[in-house]
Structure formats: structure tokens, C-alpha cells
Amino acid sequence: MKLTKNNLDLMKKVFEIKPCVVLRAKYSQACTPEFFKFYDENINVGDHKVLDVEDYGRFISTRSSRREPAITRVITSLAYKVDKKMISLAEGMPNEGVFPFKKLSMDMKKGGGIMMEGKELAAALQYVPSQGLPSLLTELRKFQEDIHRPPDVPRDLMITNGGQHGIYQCAELLLEPGDPIVTTEYAYTGLHSTLKPYQPEILGVPEDNDGLIPETLECILEDRLSRGLKMPKMMYVIPTGSNPTGTVIPVERRMKIYALACKYDFIIVEDDPYMFLNYSGRPIASFLSMDKAGRVIRLDSVSKVVSAGLRGGWVTAPSPLLERLQLHSQAELLHPCTLSQAILLKLVQCRETLGSYLKSARDLYWSRRDALHSALQPLEGLADWAVPDAGLFFWLRVRDVDDVYSMIHTAFERGLMLVPGQAFIYDSNASCQYIRLTFSKIRLEDMSTASQILSEVIRDEQKKSLEKEPKRYATES
Numbered sequence: 001m002k003l004t005k006n007n008l009d010l011m012k013k014v015f016e017i018k019p020c021v022v023l024r025a026k027y028s029q030a031c032t033p034e035f036f037k038f039y040d041e042n043i044n045v046g047d048h049k050v051l052d053v054e055d056y057g058r059f060i061s062t063r064s065s066r067r068e069p070a071i072t073r074v075i076t077s078l079a080y081k082v083d084k085k086m087i088s089l090a091e092g093m094p095n096e097g098v099f100p101f102k103k104l105s106m107d108m109k110k111g112g113g114i115m116m117e118g119k120e121l122a123a124a125l126q127y128v129p130s131q132g133l134p135s136l137l138t139e140l141r142k143f144q145e146d147i148h149r150p151p152d153v154p155r156d157l158m159i160t161n162g163g164q165h166g167i168y169q170c171a172e173l174l175l176e177p178g179d180p181i182v183t184t185e186y187a188y189t190g191l192h193s194t195l196k197p198y199q200p201e202i203l204g205v206p207e208d209n210d211g212l213i214p215e216t217l218e219c220i221l222e223d224r225l226s227r228g229l230k231m232p233k234m235m236y237v238i239p240t241g242s243n244p245t246g247t248v249i250p251v252e253r254r255m256k257i258y259a260l261a262c263k264y265d266f267i268i269v270e271d272d273p274y275m276f277l278n279y280s281g282r283p284i285a286s287f288l289s290m291d292k293a294g295r296v297i298r299l300d301s302v303s304k305v306v307s308a309g310l311r312g313g314w315v316t317a318p319s320p321l322l323e324r325l326q327l328h329s330q331a332e333l334l335h336p337c338t339l340s341q342a343i344l345l346k347l348v349q350c351r352e353t354l355g356s357y358l359k360s361a362r363d364l365y366w367s368r369r370d371a372l373h374s375a376l377q378p379l380e381g382l383a384d385w386a387v388p389d390a391g392l393f394f395w396l397r398v399r400d401v402d403d404v405y406s407m408i409h410t411a412f413e414r415g416l417m418l419v420p421g422q423a424f425i426y427d428s429n430a431s432c433q434y435i436r437l438t439f440s441k442i443r444l445e446d447m448s449t450a451s452q453i454l455s456e457v458i459r460d461e462q463k464k465s466l467e468k469e470p471k472r473y474a475t476e477s
């Protein structure tokens with residue numbers, strides 16, 4: 001058979017490669033600790049058409065649809081599958097003999113450790129398929145099945161360089177320049193920086209204390225539909241501990257949002273790096289767990305709970321979309337760092353140890369959240385905030401100040417760094433009353449000083465506002 005480099009189907013036939021496998025519910029009835037439960041047996045999202053390969057065609061962007069597999073990458077995938085007796089003059093892999101490392105060992109804080117040497121270490125330093133280290137993929141497939149129990153739709157996962165990489169990939173996969181995209185009114189900066197070159201139309205849905213409001217989303221979509229405007233193909237949402245607002249979307253709302261995705265035909269990109277930092281003690285079903293129709297792309301990351309520098313993340317997506325994402329990875333980085341993937345594998349292989357680390361991480365942030373909340377008491381009457389049920393952020397609305405931007409500079413001069421709400425608005429020139437406070441790394445003993453400086457800065461700013469527009473602020477406050 002003649003190889004034509006332009007034909008993915010042919011390549012698949014030649015090498016008998018199935019780039020995507022079906023995640024099947026292989027979950028045994030053995031108990032999953034509540035901590036690892038991101039599904040709800042009682043959820044019923046109703047019946048919706050399951051998207052098929054042709055349906056996905058309308059979501060895939062022109063740029064993405066032009067991508068073709070690199071023959072050498074296909075051969076690398078194949079090399080991991082063929083019999084060891086196969087003789088190869090094909091692969092461009094380096095000879096492991098040139099790797100200068102003999103042994104890698106990392107002691108864990110809670111005892112035990114990670115050790116790699118010999119063939120195992122050599123494999124952790126070698127090229128791997130773009131989808132990821134095969135043994136890690138196998139382990140993560142089990143992990144996703146156990147903790148989300150996604151409905152039986154053809155889907156698979158791919159390793160990414162953290163969640164940000166996943167966001168970038170989703171934009172490339174789904175968006176045409178100028179496309180509308182649904183997200184929250186205030187959204188993660190990394191989304192905006194990804195989107196800027198696309199010059200999209202941002203449909204920013206307001207949030208209340210329970211996050212994105214589905215009824216408002218429906219009004220926005222219905223209005224667009226009735227006016228014949230282009231409808232969004234993608235929604236980006238941080239369901240648990242949103243950055244910056246700290247909100248957690250309750251399961252009833254998640255179901256309504258999912259139903260809207262089916263009704264108005266869009267894909268939900270669920271970016272969930274704060275899933276394990278849930279201080280409510282109640283497990284919440286993920287969008288993936290209710291995805292009967294194949295409309296969810298889920299982004300996971302270990303950055304906030306294991307290590308940010310490992311750049312460990314993975315994307316779980318319906319197979320036809322994942323196939324495209326693999327082609328993006330082939331072209332942009334061949335694959336994420338194998339050594340990081342090998343370390344991640346060691347961590348997820350022992351669910352009990354992982355659970356204990358994740359719980360410690362949650363408890364550490366939980367106590368820090370409470371500490372900052374107590375420290376913020378001097379701000380009562382000057383600002384409004386809700387105590388976040390998850391994540392790492394307080395989202396403060398400063399009273400009687402239209403725009404916090406200059407206040408942030410004053411605070412900086414007095415020794416306190418803050419992020420203005422503008423960082424989370426697509427149009428960063430807009431005025432904004434909000435600031436984001438992160439409690440992850442500040443020294444506990446600095447919290448009350450920070451709060452003191454902040455309250456003084458707010459008072460000074462309010463005074464300036466009152467001097468500028470005495471009537472308005474006198475009636476408002």
C-alpha cells in the first residue's frame with residue numbers, strides 16, 4: 001500500500017492505529033472515597049442527541065481541520081505498540097545510552113518516595129506519543145472513570161502542559177476569528193490572553209454567589225437566536241472555585257447549563273483546577289459526569305495541588321475532538337515533558353497516597369481561607385465579599401469607588417500587591433470595582449497588616465471619590 005502523507009484514514013489503516021479509545025465504565029463497586037466523587041447517581045439530564053462524527057465537524061475550526069498527522073509521530077506511537085522483536089530503522093529517537101542520568105529519586109514529605117533508574121528512567125527521558133506516556137494515559141483513564149463516571153460516549157484523554165495549554169488548544173480547536181464565546185462576566189486572565197488574537201465576541205454572563213446564572217445565559221442565547229446572530233460554539237467555565245470570583249456552581253445549575261448546551265448547540269469547556277480545593281465538604285458532580293451527549297471538554301491540572309512547575313494536566317474530550325487536539329500537540333511541542341509525566345504516573349498510581357496529599361492541600365488552603373476572612377474584618381463597611389467555598393480567591397467589591405485601578409498603585413507604593421478586577425475583564429480598559437485577593441502564599445502573620453493597608457487605601461480612595469462627586473456618593477453610601 002502506498003503511503004500518502006495527507007490522508008489520516010489511510011495512515012490509520014496502514015498502522016492499524018486507533019488514536020482514540022472509548023472510556024468505558026470499568027469502575028468496580030469497591031468504595032470510592034467521597035473525596036474522589038465528582039458524580040451523582042441521582043442526576044438525570046434528560047435525553048439529548050448524542051453527537052456523532054459528522055456533528056463535530058461543525059465545531060472544528062478551519063485552522064484545526066487543516067492539521068494533518070506527522071508520519072514520524074505516527075511511527076513513534078506505533079513504536080510503543082509493536083512487538084519488541086520488530087527491527088526498526090524508522091524512529092528518530094535518541095539512543096538511551098547517551099542520557100547522562102543514572103538514577104532519580106525524590107523523597108516525599110509524608111514518607112516513601114519516587115525512584116527511577118535503569119530502563120524505567122531511560123523511558124522517562126525518551127520521546128513518547130503526542131497523546132502522552134501510554135502508562136499514564138491508562139492510569140488516568142481509570143482515574144477519570146472512577147471519579148467522574150462519565151456516560152458511555154466515545155471519548156479519551158491526552159496529556160497537556162497544564163490547564164493553560166488545554167485552554168489554548170480548545171480555542172484553536174473550536175474558534176474562528178470573531179466568533180462569539182460564552183464565559184463569565186469576569187473570567188480567568190489566561191482565557192483572555194488566549195482569545196485576543198481571535199478578536200472574539202465575548203458573551204460574559206453575570207454571576208451571583210452561585211456562579212454563572214443559567215437563566216441569564218438563556219436570555220442572552222434566546223435574544224441572539226431571535227435576532228439571527230451567530231451562535232456560540234464554545235462556553236468556558238470554571239465550575240469549582242472560579243478564578244477570580246471564587247464561586248462554586250451548584251449541581252442544579254450545572255444541569256441547567258448542560259441542558260442549554262444541548263438546546264443551543266455548544267461545547268462546554270470545563271476548566272477545573274480547583275476541584276479538590278472544595279471547602280464545603282459536599283462532592284459536586286462535574287459537567288463531564290453528566291455528559292450524555294458528548295458536549296464536554298474537561299481540563300484537569302495538578303498545578304494548584306501537587307506542583308505548578310511539573311506542568312501536569314490532561315484534557316478529556318469526545319474522540320473526534322481529541323483526535324484533532326493530538327494533531328495540535330504534534331505540531332506545537334511533540335508531547336509534554338516525559339519526565340513530568342512519569343512523576344505524575346507515580347503519584348496517581350497510588351490513589352490512597354494521592355488522596356492523603358490532596359486532602360492536606362485542601363486543609364492547608366481551607367485554614368488559610370479562614371485566616372484571611374478573619375483578617376479582613378477591618379474592611380467591613382468598606383467592601384463586600386462572600387467567603388469562597390472553593391479555590392484560592394476572595395473577590396472584593398470596593399464600595400463607593402468606580403474604578404480600583406489607581407488604588408492598586410497606591411497600595412503598591414504602601415507595600416501591598418493586589419490584582420485589580422480589570423485583569424479579569426476582556427476589555428482591560430474598562431472600569432472595575434473589584435479586586436482579587438489570593439490566600440495561597442501570603443504569610444499568615446502578614447494577613448492583618450495587608451488588611452490594614454487595604455482598608456486605609458480604600459478609605460483614601462473613597463474620600464477622593466466623594467470630593468469629586470459629593471452628591472452621588474453621599475446618596476449611595
Ligand SMILES: Cc1ncc(COP(=O)(O)O)c(C=O)c1O
Binds near residue numbers: 161163164
Ligand atoms: C482557572 C485556571 N485555569 C488554568 C490555570 C493555569 O494553570 P496551569 O498551571 O494548569 O496551566 C489557572 C491558573 O491560575 C487557573 O486559575
